[in-house]
Amino acid sequence: MSTCDTLKQQITELTNEIKSLQEDLKDVAGAQKWAILRQIKGLQGKLTNVENEFNNKCKPPPEPAEPVTLHNLTLAVKSITSIDDSTEASADEPYILVVAADLTGLLPAVEVTLYGPWADVEKGETHGTLAIPIGFPESLLDLLAAFNVLRRPFWGLNNKTPAPIANVSDVAFFVCVMEHDDGSPSLLRQLVKGASTLAAINGKTAGLTKPDITKKIKEAITDVIGTPTGIPNYDDVVGVQQLILTANDLNPPPSGIRVLPALDFGGGKEGMFRILIELVFAS
Numbered sequence: 238m239s240t241c242d243t244l245k246q247q248i249t250e251l252t253n254e255i256k257s258l259q260e261d262l263k264d265v266a267g268a269q270k271w272a273i274l275r276q277i278k279g280l281q282g283k284l285t286n287v288e289n290e291f292n293n294k295c296k297p298p299p300e301p302a303e304p305v306t307l308h309n310l311t312l313a314v315k316s317i318t319s320i321d322d323s324t325e326a327s328a329d330e331p332y333i334l335v336v337a338a339d340l341t342g343l344l345p346a347v348e349v350t351l352y353g354p355w356a357d358v359e360k361g362e363t364h365g366t367l368a369i370p371i372g373f374p375e376s377l378l379d380l381l382a383a384f385n386v387l388r389r390p391f392w393g394l395n396n397k398t399p400a401p402i403a404n405v406s407d408v409a410f411f412v413c414v415m416e417h418d419d420g421s422p423s424l425l426r427q428l429v430k431g432a433s434t435l436a437a438i439n440g441k442t443a444g445l446t447k448p449d450i451t452k453k454i455k456e457a458i459t460d461v462i463g464t465p466t467g468i469p470n471y472d473d474v475v476g477v478q479q480l481i482l483t484a485n486d487l488n489p490p491p492s493g494i495r496v497l498p499a500l501d502f503g504g505g506k507e508g509m510f511r512i513l514i515e516l517v518f519a520s
């Protein structure tokens with residue numbers, strides 16, 4: 238008889254013994270009752286020990302976890318809507334910087350993608366990004382970008398290739414909305430990229446957890462985003478928000494395309510803008 242069979246038998250015997258003593262309780266009183274109760278308590282202790290031993294030695298190994306299916310996907314800014322305009326006289330010219338960080342490598346990788354500025358955005362208007370036609374020659378992209386805000390993905394980090402996200406905590410995304418005046422959006426992009434890359438690498442080499450590295454990146458962005466990049470009228474910060482994905486976002490819907498919940502920015506004198514982010518599954 239195997240150890241497990243022996244233990245199983247002991248469990249049955251102890252359980253039956255306890256049951257029959259509990260039956261006996263009905264017919265007795267006083268000291269006799271207390272004696273039986275003590276006996277039951279002792280047997281129950283033994284039963285627990287045997288059950289624990291059985292569970293440790295004899296439980297079948299857990300089923301291997303379902304292999305996680307990784308999907309290649311892109312994330313990009315789909316549109317910007319002016320809910321309320323800024324207090325300045327002329328139409329707004331919002332632009333967006335998206336900071337994307339992959340925290341999985343030995344050293345984290347960071348890219349910052351610039352969308353816009355959109356010229357002449359009035360209250361109530363929605364301006365979309367232009368989806369790059371499939372097979373569009375890469376050599377002509379800059380030409381296309383001269384007249385349109387392109388829907389270049391901010392994920393994968395090469396602004397091009399769909400890439401998987403195994404776990405939502407493996408990545409950190411921040412969306413920064415600016416209002417263009419005399420500043421330089423491309424210079425600000427470089428400043429934000431430098432600061433957030435440094436924060437990510439410092440956090441990683443200091444042994445911080447992914448959520449703590451994410452916090453450090455956010456602090457670095459907050460510190461640098463208001464840097465003047467042109468005079469006399471500095472570009473204005475409308476807002477900075479973390480884009481948080483849920484595990485469910487990573488499951489492809491039947492259409493393969495998911496628009497994430499809207500992100501609203503501002504509400505003060507720099508206006509209020511609503512940003513939509515599109516997640517497209519390539520596989």
Ligand SMILES: [Ca+2]
Pocket residue numbers: 323325416417418472473
């Ligand atoms: Ca302004």
Ligand SMILES: [Ca+2]
Pocket residue numbers: 325328329330416417418
């Ligand atoms: Ca402006």
Ligand SMILES: [Ca+2]
Pocket residue numbers: 418470471472473
């Ligand atoms: Ca300004």
